[in-house]
Amino acid sequence: MSKYLYCASLVLCAYVAMTAQTVSDFSLEDIDGELVSYEELKGEQLTVIDFWATWCKPCTKAMPKLNKIYEEYQVDGLNMIGISCDGPRSIAKVKPVAKSLGVDYAILKDIDCEVMNSFQFQAFPTLIIVDQDDEIVWVHEGFSSGDEELIAEHIRELLK
């Protein structure tokens, strides 16, 4: 019997481990110094969270393209959140860089990069798509030309 119990616990733990990661509520300051929470910002259908930094070239290259995606799918219940992981060295640049890139979606500042680290992501940029149940349903690391199509394709699929 103990063998069955052991096997059952393994299966249960394996099931738990296989369950998709979820995003729990967090609060960060936006670039205007307002404290905002994930719950306030999340989209009705999907939420895209982009972890970026001002010193990361692929990140700043991606942001105008992400903004277009945001503009296109906002009406379908998508919201986008950019979380900057700039530390003390470069945090001053977050607001002007976001503004000059014409980003309309919310940009939050996470000086300790706590939110990104809580998911164990290590690459910049890392983009995640979160569904209505707060489950992370897609992860994309890095950005090169053409990736915006891939991201838009996944959003279209998930919005169906």
Added chain:
Amino acid sequence: MRILVSLVFLISACVPLAFGQFSGVNVAEVQFGKLPNEAADPFPSLYDRAVLNYRYGKLKASATIEQYQVKYEDRRYFDLSQLRLGYKTKHWDIKLGNFYETIGRGMAIRSFEIPASILEDIGFRSRSYFHRDILGGSAAYQTKKWKVQLLHGEILNNLLPPTFDRSDRRTETVSGMTGSYKISQRIKLGANLINIKEDNLSARQIAGGSVSGDIANGLSYYVEYAHSFSQANDYALYAGLTGYVGELTYNVEYKKYENFIIGSGLNEPPALIKQHTYKVLNRSTHVTNPLNEEGYQIDLYYPVGESSSINFNHALAANTFGATNFIFRELFAEWSSSLREGLDYKIFLDYAQDPFKGEADRWSTGLYVDLALGGEMRLLPEVEYQRFNRFGSAVNNQSYSLGLHLDKTFFVSVILETTTDPFLVDTGESSRAYLGSNIRFKPNYKNTFQLFLGERRGGPLCNAGVCYEILDFKGIETRWTVRF
């Protein structure tokens, strides 16, 4: 009865688990090699770090297990290096155990972790994760208008690897309170009070304050000042003005630090020095010295259309040691653009004077190309060149890299670095070359396999705003990162 008890235990233990969530990451790195100039034969070693997280609602528990296995007994260890419990809501953020914290812009406290970085010190030759945490507790409460936080804990001195006892690695205790209040969009006030106590030494009290806000639409300011009560002349001042006009972004910052290294380096005042991604420039980054430094930085960024941008940066940092002044100056310009669809490039030019390192007229330049070859295949040739004079002798550093993305999962590159630096070149030789190859296979975001083969140049490295020293390496290195 035993079966019944076991069943009850299993259900009571696993039902909360099933509603909660496990996640984790494991980084395993195996090396077979040595320092290029080391007399010893190449030897194998294993570094492994596993982070296990469990979250149940607003509660989160984490444990980090770290180990280094090598034939040298004094270098190897197996350590439960972090344990933490956190409770986070919209207003409350409570942490117990090992945690990270930055207060203000890091002037008084900046603890950190550099993801995926493994630190190896030439003195101890043991490998450990590169982080500096606090062991204790922190409680913060915040609303839209104000925030207050209390913290207390022992600071990790990460220069000592886990082969040392905890009591040796955590000799400093920090206690602090910090708060902020937003009066309006134009004014936000911050204040903090920190007490640092090192074993057998008198305590040091630091008080700081900040004011920040928007002066006008598109123009923001931030000023922070910190002062040590116990030593009258110890202070740090940082002031920054950032803004944008149309698409032009500008950033002007000023710093003055006087005897402001707290403890063994718990703080990290803003550096005001650009952290470059280019190899030759990153290695040459001026490291801010909070003991005595004054300077400024001006940064301009202008995106041109959708695919081009210009970045200009100028930094000056003056250090005074006794009767000698060292003035570091740097001018940097970068243009990145696309020649056509599928052909991106970046070019940079940098000029610096770094008398503290004895480097005069340091010119650096480089070209990075990203060429789409069809399908998902991309070719990435990169060339960098640096030249400076050190005490009358010309020194050259060059870096050539050719990378190939076969698709989104597979990347291979060959890197050749050469130098004529007399500090690095063997006696009787005029130059030294480092040839290495990297292979990365990432079948999905949960698994990444990396292989390095050859010789890698060490030296200063700046990553995520923190500068540290990495060692040369010659041999084979594999790393497997898995998330679950």
